[in-house]
Amino acid sequence: MKRITIDPVTRIEGHAKITIHLGDDGKVARTQFHVTQIRGFEKFTEGRPFYEMPGITSRVCGICPISHLLASSKACDAILAVRIPKAAALLRELVHYAQFVQSHALSFFHLSSPDLLLGFDSDIAKRNVIGVIEKHPELARDGIELRKFGQHAIEILCKERVHPSWIVPGGMKEPLSAAGRSEMLAGLPQAKEIARRALALFKSVLDRFDEEIKNFGTAPMMSAGLVDRSGAVALYDGGLRFRDAEGAVVEDQIPAEDYATYIAEASAKDSYMKSPYFRPRGFPAGIYRVGPLARLSVADRCGTPEADKELAEFRERFGRTPRSSFLYHYARLIEALYALERMEVLLQDPRILDTHVRARAGVNALEGIGVIEAPRGTLIHHYKVNEDGGIVWANLIVATGHNALAIAGSVEETAKHFVDGGKLQEGMLNRVSAVVRAYDPCLSCSTHAGGATPVAVELRAPDGSLLDEART
Amino acid sequence: MILGYGNSLRGDDAVGPQLATILGGLAVQQLVPELAERLASEERVIFIDARADLPPGEVQMMPVDGESASTHWCSPGSLLRLALEVYGKAPEAILIGIGGESFDLGAPLSEAARQGMEKALAQIRAMG
Numbered sequence: 001m002k003r004i005t006i007d008p009v010t011r012i013e014g015h016a017k018i019t020i021h022l023g024d025d026g027k028v029a030r031t032q033f034h035v036t037q038i039r040g041f042e043k044f045t046e047g048r049p050f051y052e053m054p055g056i057t058s059r060v061c062g063i064c065p066i067s068h069l070l071a072s073s074k075a076c077d078a079i080l081a082v083r084i085p086k087a088a089a090l091l092r093e094l095v096h097y098a099q100f101v102q103s104h105a106l107s108f109f110h111l112s113s114p115d116l117l118l119g120f121d122s123d124i125a126k127r128n129v130i131g132v133i134e135k136h137p138e139l140a141r142d143g144i145e146l147r148k149f150g151q152h153a154i155e156i157l158c159k160e161r162v163h164p165s166w167i168v169p170g171g172m173k174e175p176l177s178a179a180g181r182s183e184m185l186a187g188l189p190q191a192k193e194i195a196r197r198a199l200a201l202f203k204s205v206l207d208r209f210d211e212e213i214k215n216f217g218t219a220p221m222m223s224a225g226l227v228d229r230s231g232a233v234a235l236y237d238g239g240l241r242f243r244d245a246e247g248a249v250v251e252d253q254i255p256a257e258d259y260a261t262y263i264a265e266a267s268a269k270d271s272y273m274k275s276p277y278f279r280p281r282g283f284p285a286g287i288y289r290v291g292p293l294a295r296l297s298v299a300d301r302c303g304t305p306e307a308d309k310e311l312a313e314f315r316e317r318f319g320r321t322p323r324s325s326f327l328y329h330y331a332r333l334i335e336a337l338y339a340l341e342r343m344e345v346l347l348q349d350p351r352i353l354d355t356h357v358r359a360r361a362g363v364n365a366l367e368g369i370g371v372i373e374a375p376r377g378t379l380i381h382h383y384k385v386n387e388d389g390g391i392v393w394a395n396l397i398v399a400t401g402h403n404a405l406a407i408a409g410s411v412e413e414t415a416k417h418f419v420d421g422g423k424l425q426e427g428m429l430n431r432v433s434a435v436v437r438a439y440d441p442c443l444s445c446s447t448h449a450g451g452a453t454p455v456a457v458e459l460r461a462p463d464g465s466l467l468d469e470a471r472t
Numbered sequence: 473m474i475l476g477y478g479n480s481l482r483g484d485d486a487v488g489p490q491l492a493t494i495l496g497g498l499a500v501q502q503l504v505p506e507l508a509e510r511l512a513s514e515e516r517v518i519f520i521d522a523r524a525d526l527p528p529g530e531v532q533m534m535p536v537d538g539e540s541a542s543t544h545w546c547s548p549g550s551l552l553r554l555a556l557e558v559y560g561k562a563p564e565a566i567l568i569g570i571g572g573e574s575f576d577l578g579a580p581l582s583e584a585a586r587q588g589m590e591k592a593l594a595q596i597r598a599m600g
Contacts, residue, residue, distance in 0.1 A: 044578040059481050062501030110505050110546070129505075130538075130550055133557045141558050148506045 022421035033408040066099040067374035071381040074370025076169030081364035087354035088171030097339040102150025103375035104336040109143025121427035149191040171358035215417040217325035217410025220245030223294035232303035256371040289406035290377025292331035307338035400441040476520040483579030484572025512559035526571030528584035
């Protein structure tokens with residue numbers, strides 16, 4: 001049996017490896033998706049005071065520190081057993097949307113636009129962000145501007161961009177100033193304009209990707225995500241809903257503290273990453289996915305005018321619960337617009353300037369669970385503490401963990417459709433790594449040391465000898 | 473401008489941000505596109521990163537420019553290229569790589585990496 005390895009997948013956060021096993025007929029027999037995320041985080045935090053967890057966990061990831069800060073702070077709120085002040089809840093939501101904007105901008109403008117705008121078969125030497133700049137300089141500027149808007153909002157709110165300590169158990173450290181609010185409001189119109197332009201551009205090239213839409217991971221599976229009481233998208237707080245591929249709601253309004261009743265975790269032998277599945281259906285039948293496409297499938301609506309208009313068009317084109325993983329890109333752009341609209345609503349809420357932003361208490365519960373929707377999907381932090389507040393046990397289920405099974409399935413489906421071992425072409429393998437990028441997996445928790453990220457695509461003969469190799 | 477990057481929770485990956493902090497530079501967890509704007513306003517930039525492909529403690533200095541942009545989505549080279557294309561100006565730049573030994577979560581800096589940091593520090597100071 002021949003083996004092709006794509007190691008690691010380019011343009012994703014962190015490291016992943018794909019192995020494609022060819023049968024003797026040169027066709028794809030099976031695939032493996034390996035994630036090299038190193039576990040041990042839970043062990044590493046044992047004995048730490050619980051209130052340090054937001055700060056520690058936010059340093060896990062350079063792309064989505066706010067997500068960990070928020071999920072961790074919510075778990076800590078539960079340990080304090082407090083209800084945080086309204087202004088604090090609004091501010092947390094606001095900073096969360098700012099992070100969505102910058103994270104989704106990174107995915108579209110910097111990681112996925114080379115495939116989408118230059119084409120999957122374009123010259124590999126140019127199929128990167130530099131190639132995009134040369135062909136579409138205005139797009140590169142838009143990408144940077146939108147990220148800057150999100151990052152700047154985070155800086156206004158958190159005072160520091162990289163490891164913010166502004167979000168704390170019980171609420172926030174400081175209230176928002178009127179000047180800070182005005183500054184964010186002033187930047188919103190341009191940011192919305194960029195998000196609208198990106199959506200329009202994406203829709204204008206969508207017709208070129210008919211084959212990808214039909215073959216990029218379309219296996220039926222459930223979707224999971226938070227929704228509010230009315231069934232609208234909820235990113236900061238809500239109940240977990242599972243909807244199946246046919247559109248039926250399987251479970252609804254699952255509170256954070258009940259997650260383990262519905263989500264179990266299997267350990268795959270190819271990966272350090274745990275593979276969560278929907279417990280009532282067992283493993284691996286309980287496969288589900290999270291993230292932008294899943295959220296737009298589980299929710300009844302977004303709840304903001306422009307995003308809802310886009311969502312209606314999206315559903316008109318692809319149905320109520322679209323299956324193609326390719327459509328993650330589309331859903332992500334709708335969410336970017338949604339996040340900007342929500343930022344505007346929150347900034348115009350007079351309560352957001354309230355100065356009472358923190359509730360204080362000691363250890364009132366020995367267990368706390370925080371669940372949010374991170375840009376890449378549902379993020380769960382679960383801690384157990386002793387009477388002194390020292391962490392005795394911790395469990396983190398990250399978005400990419402939820403998606404591990406779905407990504408593996410999408411990789412196999414895409415490889416089977418596009419890869420022909422008899423006449424291997426680079427664009428074939430690029431599509432296989434691109435289906436992984438569609439999920440925008442974040443494996444950033446792994447090291448970023450230089451030299452550790454060469455991209456090798458290997459084609460191996462049945463005896464294991466190297467037949468072909470591509471490095472990018 | 474000194475720009476050190478790496479994950480401070482992951483052992484020797486922390487050498488970049490630590491050295492940048494010592495030198496009063498900018499310490500970040502990873503390179504992101506909007507850094508291009510900041511780079512465009514600088515004359516000279518020293519990037520500092522841990523490396524897994526150098527012997528532990530070894531220091532390697534190499535020039536980088538927009539032409540050395542790799543396909544990795546956000547490398548020093550691609551940031552310089554972004555700065556040039558979007559802001560019309562890119563600084564002179566070098567990348568200092570320091571060989572690391574352990575990149576385990578929660579690990580302290582290894583002795584080798586510490587020595588590498590000392591070496592790099594002396595080299596940077598010698599540059600003035």
